[in-house]
Amino acid sequence: MMNIDDLKSDWKSQQKPGSSAKQEVDPTSLLNSFENVQHKTKKENIILSITLSLTIAFLWGMVYFLGNTSWWVYTGVIIMTVEMIATAAFAWYRNSLKKWGNVQSDSYNHILAAIKKLKYRKFLMIYVLPVYAILLITGINLVYIDVIGDMSLILRWVIHLGVSVLMGGFFFYELNRRLKKERREIDPMIEELQAIKKGLEKEKQQDY
Amino acid sequence: MKSNQSKSDQFKSLYKNHKDKIYRLCYGYLHDKAEIDDLFQQVLLNIWENIESFRGEAQLSTWVYRVTVNTAIMYSKKHRKLRDVERPEVDFSLASDQEPEEPDSDPLPALRVLHECIHKLEKQDRIIISLYLEDLSYAEIAKVVGISVNYVGVKINRIKNELQQLMPEQ
Numbered sequence: 001m002m003n004i005d006d007l008k009s010d011w012k013s014q015q016k017p018g019s020s021a022k023q024e025v026d027p028t029s030l031l032n033s034f035e036n037v038q039h040k041t042k043k044e045n046i047i048l049s050i051t052l053s054l055t056i057a058f059l060w061g062m063v064y065f066l067g068n069t070s071w072w073v074y075t076g077v078i079i080m081t082v083e084m085i086a087t088a089a090f091a092w093y094r095n096s097l098k099k100w101g102n103v104q105s106d107s108y109n110h111i112l113a114a115i116k117k118l119k120y121r122k123f124l125m126i127y128v129l130p131v132y133a134i135l136l137i138t139g140i141n142l143v144y145i146d147v148i149g150d151m152s153l154i155l156r157w158v159i160h161l162g163v164s165v166l167m168g169g170f171f172f173y174e175l176n177r178r179l180k181k182e183r184r185e186i187d188p189m190i191e192e193l194q195a196i197k198k199g200l201e202k203e204k205q206q207d208y
Numbered sequence: 209m210k211s212n213q214s215k216s217d218q219f220k221s222l223y224k225n226h227k228d229k230i231y232r233l234c235y236g237y238l239h240d241k242a243e244i245d246d247l248f249q250q251v252l253l254n255i256w257e258n259i260e261s262f263r264g265e266a267q268l269s270t271w272v273y274r275v276t277v278n279t280a281i282m283y284s285k286k287h288r289k290l291r292d293v294e295r296p297e298v299d300f301s302l303a304s305d306q307e308p309e310e311p312d313s314d315p316l317p318a319l320r321v322l323h324e325c326i327h328k329l330e331k332q333d334r335i336i337i338s339l340y341l342e343d344l345s346y347a348e349i350a351k352v353v354g355i356s357v358n359y360v361g362v363k364i365n366r367i368k369n370e371l372q373q374l375m376p377e378q
Contacts, residue, residue, distance in 0.1 A: 004322070004337075004341075004368050004371055004372070007318060007319060007322055007341065008341055008343055010316050010318070010319050011232065011319065011322070011341040011342070012232075012341070012342065012343060014228070014231075014232050014235070014319070015228045015231075016227050016228050016230075016231035016232075016248070017231075027219065027220045027223040027224070028216075028220070030223070030249075030252060031216055031219060031220075031256070034252075034253055034256050034257075037253070102278075103254050103258060103274075103275050103278045103279060103282075104258055104261065104262070104271060104274055104275060104278075105274070105278070105354075106274060106351065106352060106353060106354030107274070107277050107278055107281060107335070107352065107353045107354050108353060108354030108355060109354050110278040110281065110282075110354075111281060114281070114282060192331075193281070195330075195331075196281060196330075196331050196332045199330050199331075199332040199333070200332055200353070200354075200355055
């Protein structure tokens, strides 16, 4: 019968492939690659932030140039501004390379935190994003109340309904697609983490 | 600039001293060669990102093991991260044209058998037995995994028994 303890020294003698001097990978190239990943993510976040800032500036510029704007417009623009700031903040958080900062904690706590984060992500997708979409559509419609206020009633209704249906349809399709994808990826992940957690806890209960 | 330099130096030194143990843990956790390389790179990325926050409260090797194990646990979800963003220019699979499937020094059939048996275990058990084979004490394993020293012992005895049963008679 093979003894596991006898294999310890053999186990520890195993080296990473390419560890011989001739094949050794230069860690500097690795570092460059990691820095490239980080720079690319930062660049994407900066571009998104600039785009959103320009949109906010455009909206408030519109408010300024329209003059005598009603509270409908103000409310609509404020809703959209808040949403855009939230989008930028979330993008920075989501793409932050330290989002799994608890990677240094012990595995049990890491698993607990990971399960919590995954469930939060699901909650975000199911509840927060639809509210976000509804608020955005509401904001745009509020601005339109004033902007197209001089048009005929029928035309105004057509524009309001058209914008709402188009945006609502787009959001519905996109959220549904993403939700399906997330469910496919997140649910098995949560199950797997819970199985590992349970595996550790099972022993814990038997121990005491 | 100085801080970046120091971070790079720290990383290079850590890479030099710990790459084999990181790879062994990845190899104990996963079976597929491409996935092992992917996980190995992901661990290095996590180490590089977090190296500045290592304050020395724990031993460096314990810290490295923790990052490795936690990255492995999250791997199935995150394994596409590097591919999605930008694949590092360094490809470990190209390190050698005739690279073996297993780590470099694996001439022993017994080790191959052991690996095969380890891969049949539950994921948490693969981690614990790999740490045990790394010669970590029960207390160190407890620190990495986050369970008590007592049931690290219970767990290891069970895993050993399971492995004995899985291993073919010689």
